[in-house]
Amino acid sequence: MINRGKARAYGNIALIKYWGKRDEKYILPMNSSLSLTIECFYTETEVIFDDSLSEDYFYLNDVFQDKATTNKVSSFLDLFRQFADINMKAIVNSKNFVPTAAGLASSASGYAALAAAANIASGLNLGPKELSMYARQGSGSATRSIYGGFVEWQRGTSEKDSYAIPIDDAKWDIGMVIVIVNSKEKSISSREGMKRTVKTSPFYKVWAQCAEDDIKVIKSAIKDRDFEKLGFITERNGLMMHGTMLGAVPPLSYWEPDSILVMQIVRQLRNEGILCYFTMDAGPNVKILCRLSESYKIKERLRQVFAEDQIIVTGPGPGIVVL
Ligand code: 2P0
Numbered sequence: 001m002i003n004r005g006k007a008r009a010y011g012n013i014a015l016i017k018y019w020g021k022r023d024e025k026y027i028l029p030m031n032s033s034l035s036l037t038i039e040c041f042y043t044e045t046e047v048i049f050d051d052s053l054s055e056d057y058f059y060l061n062d063v064f065q066d067k068a069t070t071n072k073v074s075s076f077l078d079l080f081r082q083f084a085d086i087n088m089k090a091i092v093n094s095k096n097f098v099p100t101a102a103g104l105a106s107s108a109s110g111y112a113a114l115a116a117a118a119n120i121a122s123g124l125n126l127g128p129k130e131l132s133m134y135a136r137q138g139s140g141s142a143t144r145s146i147y148g149g150f151v152e153w154q155r156g157t158s159e160k161d162s163y164a165i166p167i168d169d170a171k172w173d174i175g176m177v178i179v180i181v182n183s184k185e186k187s188i189s190s191r192e193g194m195k196r197t198v199k200t201s202p203f204y205k206v207w208a209q210c211a212e213d214d215i216k217v218i219k220s221a222i223k224d225r226d227f228e229k230l231g232f233i234t235e236r237n238g239l240m241m242h243g244t245m246l247g248a249v250p251p252l253s254y255w256e257p258d259s260i261l262v263m264q265i266v267r268q269l270r271n272e273g274i275l276c277y278f279t280m281d282a283g284p285n286v287k288i289l290c291r292l293s294e295s296y297k298i299k300e301r302l303r304q305v306f307a308e309d310q311i312i313v314t315g316p317g318p319g320i321v322v323l
Pocket residue numbers: 013014016017018019027033107108138139140141142190191280281282
C-alpha cells in the first residue's frame with residue numbers, strides 16, 4: 001500500500017520575535033510572536049508512506065540525508081503515524097526554493113511543508129489550527145508558516161492551545177528587502193542561542209513581557225494599516241531580542257560589520273522620507289520591512305554597496321499550498 005501527500009510552504013520573518021521556550025519537548029514559546037510570510041522562498045515536500053519500506057528515507061534537494069538528519073524527520077513523522085495509527089515507513093522528498101545561495105533555507109518552511117504533506121499522506125486531513133500545532137513540534141517558527149500574510153503564534157497555556165492564527169493577508173503595499181550579508185551556516189543555532197539566553201541573560205527577565213506588549217501594539221498598527229507604527233515596533237522588538245543575547249554568558253551576537261552598515265543605510269533612507277525598518281534573526285542577514293512600491297528605491301541605494309545577488313526583494317507570501 002502506498003499513500004502520498006505533497007505540499008508547499010513559504011518562509012516567514014518574525015516582526016515580533018520568538019526567542020525562548022518554556023517547554024523544550026512540545027516547543028512552547030515564552031511569548032507570542034508575529035510574522036510576515038514571504039513569497040521569495042519556499043519548500044516543497046512529498047511524503048510517501050509505503051508498506052514495503054523497512055525504514056524512512058529522506059532526500060533534501062535530491063541529496064540522500066544521513067542517519068542523524070533522517071532521524072529528526074522520522075521522529076516528526078511519528079507524530080502523524082501515532083495519531084493516524086499507521087506503521088508504514090516513508091520516503092520524504094524535500095526541495096528548498098531559494099532565490100540565490102542565500103543561506104535562507106529555513107526550518108519554518110521546511111517543517112510546515114513536511115507537516116502539510118504528512119497530514120495528507122497519513123489521511124488525517126487536519127485543519128490549519130491543528131496543522132500549525134504539529135508544525136510547531138518540528139520547529140517553533142514553522143507554526144506560523146501555515147498561513148499567509150501577517151500571522152500570530154499565540155503562546156497559549158499548554159501544548160493544546162499554542163498555535164498560529166492569521167491576522168491580515170498583508171495585501172496593502174507591504175514588502176521586504178533582504179540583504180544577504182553572509183550566506184554561510186551560522187555557528188550557533190537558534191535552538192542553542194535561545195536556550196543560552198533564557199538560562200543566562202539577566203535581560204531575558206523583561207523580554208517576555210515586552211514582547212507581549214509589542215504584540216498588542218503591532219496588531220493595532222496592522223488593523224489601522226499604520227505602517228510607521230508597524231515598522232517602529234518591528235525594529236525595536238528585533239533590537240531588544242538581540243539585546244537579550246548580549247547579556248548571555250558567554251555573550252551571543254549574530255551581527256557582522258555589514259549588518260550594521262545596512263542598519264545605517266536604513267536610518268539614512270528614513271531620514272530622507274522613505275519609510276523602512278530593519279530586523280534581524282539568528283544570523284547576520286538583515287531584513288528590511290518597507291512599502292513594496294518603494295522597494296526598488298531601497299534596492300538601488302543598497303546596490304551602491306552590495307552585489308545584485310545579495311539583495312532579494314519580496315512581497316507577502318501565501319499559506320500552505322497542497323500540490
Ligand atoms: C523567530 N527565530 O521568531 C525567531 C527570531 C530566530 C530569531 O524562530 O528551536 O528554528 O526549532 O523552535 O524556529 C528560529 O528558531 O527554533 C526562530 P526551534 P526556530 O523567527
